[in-house]
Amino acid sequence: MKILLISPNTHVVPYPVYPLGLDYVAGALLKDEHQVQIADLNILDQDSLAELIKDFAPAIIGISLRNVDNTEIGNPLFFIEKQKELIAWLRTASEATIVCGGAGFTILARDIFNKIQPDYGIVGEGERFAELAHALEHNLPVDSIPGLITSSSSQAPVPWNGEQTRESGLGSHTQFYIDHGGMLNLQSKRGCSFRCIYCPYPHIEGSKHRRVDASIVAKTALDLQERGAKYIFLTDSAFNSDIQHSLQVAEAFQQAGLTIPWGGFFAPVKLPENYFKTMKTCGLSHIEFGTESLSDTMLKNYQKPFRKKDVFATHQQAIDADIHIAHYFLLGGPGETVETLNDTLDGVEQLQETVHFFFTGMRIYPHTKLYDIALAEGKISKESNLLEPFYYESDAITPAEIEAQVRQRSGQRINWIVGSGGDASARTVSKMHGRGYTGPLWEFLVR
Numbered sequence: 001m002k003i004l005l006i007s008p009n010t011h012v013v014p015y016p017v018y019p020l021g022l023d024y025v026a027g028a029l030l031k032d033e034h035q036v037q038i039a040d041l042n043i044l045d046q047d048s049l050a051e052l053i054k055d056f057a058p059a060i061i062g063i064s065l066r067n068v069d070n071t072e073i074g075n076p077l078f079f080i081e082k083q084k085e086l087i088a089w090l091r092t093a094s095e096a097t098i099v100c101g102g103a104g105f106t107i108l109a110r111d112i113f114n115k116i117q118p119d120y121g122i123v124g125e126g127e128r129f130a131e132l133a134h135a136l137e138h139n140l141p142v143d144s145i146p147g148l149i150t151s152s153s154s155q156a157p158v159p160w161n162g163e164q165t166r167e168s169g170l171g172s173h174t175q176f177y178i179d180h181g182g183m184l185n186l187q188s189k190r191g192c193s194f195r196c197i198y199c200p201y202p203h204i205e206g207s208k209h210r211r212v213d214a215s216i217v218a219k220t221a222l223d224l225q226e227r228g229a230k231y232i233f234l235t236d237s238a239f240n241s242d243i244q245h246s247l248q249v250a251e252a253f254q255q256a257g258l259t260i261p262w263g264g265f266f267a268p269v270k271l272p273e274n275y276f277k278t279m280k281t282c283g284l285s286h287i288e289f290g291t292e293s294l295s296d297t298m299l300k301n302y303q304k305p306f307r308k309k310d311v312f313a314t315h316q317q318a319i320d321a322d323i324h325i326a327h328y329f330l331l332g333g334p335g336e337t338v339e340t341l342n343d344t345l346d347g348v349e350q351l352q353e354t355v356h357f358f359f360t361g362m363r364i365y366p367h368t369k370l371y372d373i374a375l376a377e378g379k380i381s382k383e384s385n386l387l388e389p390f391y392y393e394s395d396a397i398t399p400a401e402i403e404a405q406v407r408q409r410s411g412q413r414i415n416w417i418v419g420s421g422g423d424a425s426a427r428t429v430s431k432m433h434g435r436g437y438t439g440p441l442w443e444f445l446v447r
């Protein structure tokens, strides 16, 4: 069958992100000998898309819904209306069956499905698309496909234990990302085994690690380098949630001859001595720590797998290894008070040679412990609409008060950033990428 895969994500904050999920969906479909094309709306406008649809005449169109919103309480953006318009327009341009999937879709599948009305949705890993395409091609029943959403039935994601095949050479969109910052991305495992109360990642990817053999990860990394990548972002929920595997992957990079820098998300958990020195030797240049708070009370409330002392020790280890460091904070969750916030900000002031991103208000997602807490506290009901972002607010301090306090403490410091930095910082990043700088570039704010 002819299948067109669309990435409608044109969000540029903090920078345009290569639509990695579609490489895996394409890999699974190509294995079943379907004809597949990828349309990335970062490079195609509506007229070019219409032309592509006319020429290719797909029988199925798959849409990757990565972002629902930007999860920024102070500068909210909601992307689903635009996807609804896209689907309505596709119905006029094609008779193809429309299938949605992706990380954002998986979190709020039923609500998104009802709003944008595709023909089918698939929650969780998109490799299952091949099963749906097979059923549609041969007029077989679809009801038993794990994770399938229809107008009348829903299912939870079922982790995919089959082969993961990345098809990264499909279409010309790769060049766009190489030309705009040089960043391509790579996944070394799926799943996160931690249990942080607000986090939907274990729902999206499962809570059991499914590791890709380190030598295969390194082979893909080398392939990205040969295609022109100047930097690789490891998209794992937390790259070091399996410390051993993260070391194997890093060492495999070095053995394979990878020379470009790379980075990713890390949890500031207790680490073996010299962990970051080894990582640095293997090319790790940027660490994005999901620190969230520096109050032990709040870290316990959030069920984080580390405490304040671990953050400081891990931070120091990263500094000693001479790696760029950023910390992300998530303020205002259950139990946040003026005192816990002060504890965090006192701690932040002691963390040197880094950049801090502060997010206030926790987006409440279904299938999380935070959802249950908010329900028990009467902040939401089972009928609450969580598709349009809804944030947990502590009874003791409002998001506005938290933001005011962060801004007041921050003063003129340029390494304290509220939210992702928004359009202004995205414009600066874009200009620098235009001048040939590569990578995430937040290291220029490190103080």
Ligand code: B12
Binding pocket: 009, 010, 011, 012, 013, 014, 015, 016, 017, 018, 019, 020, 021, 022, 024, 025, 062, 063, 064, 065, 066, 067, 068, 069, 070, 071, 072, 099, 100, 101, 102, 103, 104, 106, 107, 121, 122, 124, 125, 126, 127, 129, 183, 184, 185, 187, 200, 201, 204, 205, 233, 234, 235, 236, 237, 420
């Ligand atoms: C890594 C990451 C980042 C990195 C990306 C770096 C890079 N160069 O790639 C950075 C830090 C830059 C980032 C930024 C943002 N991110 Co982010 N990110 C992630 C993360 C952890 C992994 C995404 C990923 O690449 N996964 C690996 C690929 C292989 O998986 P995938 O894309 O999900 O695809 C699989 C399935 O979803 C499915 N699938 C995908 N497409 C399709 C299509 C069809 C038809 C089907 C059937 C299936 C299918 O199949 C694939 C293979 O199994 C996810 C959380 C998570 N664990 O998923 C959040 C996540 C996607 N991000 C999110 C958000 C909100 C953002 C930002 C808006 C945050 C901000 N305020 O700046 C920005 C947006 C950036 C942009 N330009 O779009 C949200 C989206 C949900 C929401 N509320 O909208 C997530 C889910 C995190 C969360 N808060 O829950 N992000």
Ligand code: SF4
Binding pocket: 192, 193, 194, 195, 196, 199, 200, 201, 202, 237, 238, 267, 290
């Ligand atoms: S470590 Fe990160 S990805 Fe894993 S559950 Fe906690 S917040 Fe989510």
